[in-house]
Amino acid sequence: MDAPLAERLDAARERLKTDSFPAVGRVPGAGELVLHVIPGSHPCATVEAALRLKLVRYRRVAQLPGVSSLQQLARFGSRTVPGLRIGGEHVVGSRLILRALDGLAPEPPLLPSDPSARADVLEAERWGDEVLQVQTRVIAAGALARHPEAATSYLEGSALAGRLPERAAAAYIRALYAVAPRLLGFSTPRALATLSERLDHVDALIARGVLGGARPNAADLQVAGSLRLLLTLDAHRAEIDARPGGALARRLIPEYAGRLPA
Numbered sequence: 672m673d674a675p676l677a678e679r680l681d682a683a684r685e686r687l688k689t690d691s692f693p694a695v696g697r698v699p700g701a702g703e704l705v706l707h708v709i710p711g712s713h714p715c716a717t718v719e720a721a722l723r724l725k726l727v728r729y730r731r732v733a734q735l736p737g738v739s740s741l742q743q744l745a746r747f748g749s750r751t752v753p754g755l756r757i758g759g760e761h762v763v764g765s766r767l768i769l770r771a772l773d774g775l776a777p778e779p780p781l782l783p784s785d786p787s788a789r790a791d792v793l794e795a796e797r798w799g800d801e802v803l804q805v806q807t808r809v810i811a812a813g814a815l816a817r818h819p820e821a822a823t824s825y826l827e828g829s830a831l832a833g834r835l836p837e838r839a840a841a842a843y844i845r846a847l848y849a850v851a852p853r854l855l856g857f858s859t860p861r862a863l864a865t866l867s868e869r870l871d872h873v874d875a876l877i878a879r880g881v882l883g884g885a886r887p888n889a890a891d892l893q894v895a896g897s898l899r900l901l902l903t904l905d906a907h908r909a910e911i912d913a914r915p916g917g918a919l920a921r922r923l924i925p926e927y928a929g930r931l932p933a
C-alpha cells in the first residue's frame with residue numbers, strides 16, 4: 672500500500688474515533704474488493720452507490736438478515752453489514768467504508784475540500800447515519816413484520832433470489848422481525864410520528880446546498896440510501912416522491928429491489 676493512501680486512511684480513522692463513531696475497521700491494503708450485504712439494506716445501498724460513482728469493481732456477497740449477523744461477527748468481528756473486504760483487510764460501517772473508498776479511489780471525492788463545506792457534509796452524513804438510517808430501519812422492520820410475505824421481493828436481482836421457498840422465507844422473516852425490534856429497542860410508532868420532520872430536515876439541507884449538488888457527496892449517498900428504501904414502502908412513497916429528497920434518492924440510486932404494501 673502506498674504511503675499517502677495509508678496516511679489518508681489513518682487520518683480518516685482518527686477523525687471517526689474522535690467523533691465517537693461506533694463501527695470498527697482496519698486500514699485496507701490492496702486486492703479484490705468484496706462487499707458483504709443484506710439485500711434491501713439501506714447502508715449497503717449507500718456503499719454500492721459510492722462504488723458505482725467511483726467506477727470501482729467489487730464482488731457482492733448477499734446474506735440473509737439474522738444469519739448475516741453471525742456471519743459478520745465471524746468474518747469481520749462486528750455484527751452489521753455493509754462490510755467491505757479489501758484483500759485481507761476488513762472495513763465495517765457505511766461511513767467508514769466511504770472514507771476508505773475515498774482513500775482507495777479518490778475520484779470523484781465524496782467530501783468537499785473547502786473546510787466549512789466539508790464540516791457541513793460530515794455533520795449531515797452523521798445525521799443521515801445516526802438518525803435517518805436508524806429511523807428508516809425501524810419503519811421498514813415494522814412494515815416487514817406486518818408483511819413478511821413481501822420479504823422475498825427484496826432478494827430480487829441478488830444471488831439469493833429464488834433460493835428460498837416463499838412460504839419458508841415469510842415464516843423466517845415473521846419470526847425474526849417479531850423479536851428483533853424488541854431486542855433492539857425499536858419503537859415503530861415513535862419512528863413514524865417524526866418521519867415528516869426528518870424529511871423536512873433533508874429538504875432543508877438540500878435548500879442550503881449541503882445536499883443535492885451536481886457532484887454527489889458522502890451525505891447525499893447516506894441520506895439517499897434511507898430515502899430509497901422508504902420509497903419501496905407503499906405507505907410513504909407518495910410523500911417522499913413529492914419532495915426534493917425523493918428526487919435526490921432516485922437520482923443517486925435509480926434501482927432498488929423490493930416493495931412493501933401499506
Ligand SMILES: N[C@@H](CCC(=O)N[C@@H](CS)C(=O)NCC(=O)O)C(=O)O
Pocket residue numbers: 694709712713714715737739740750751752753763764765766800804808
Ligand atoms: N450505521 C451502520 C449500521 C449498519 C446496520 O445496522 N446494518 C444492519 C442492516 S441495515 C445490520 O447489519 N443489522 C444486523 C444486526 O444488527 O445484527 C452503517 O451505516 O453501516
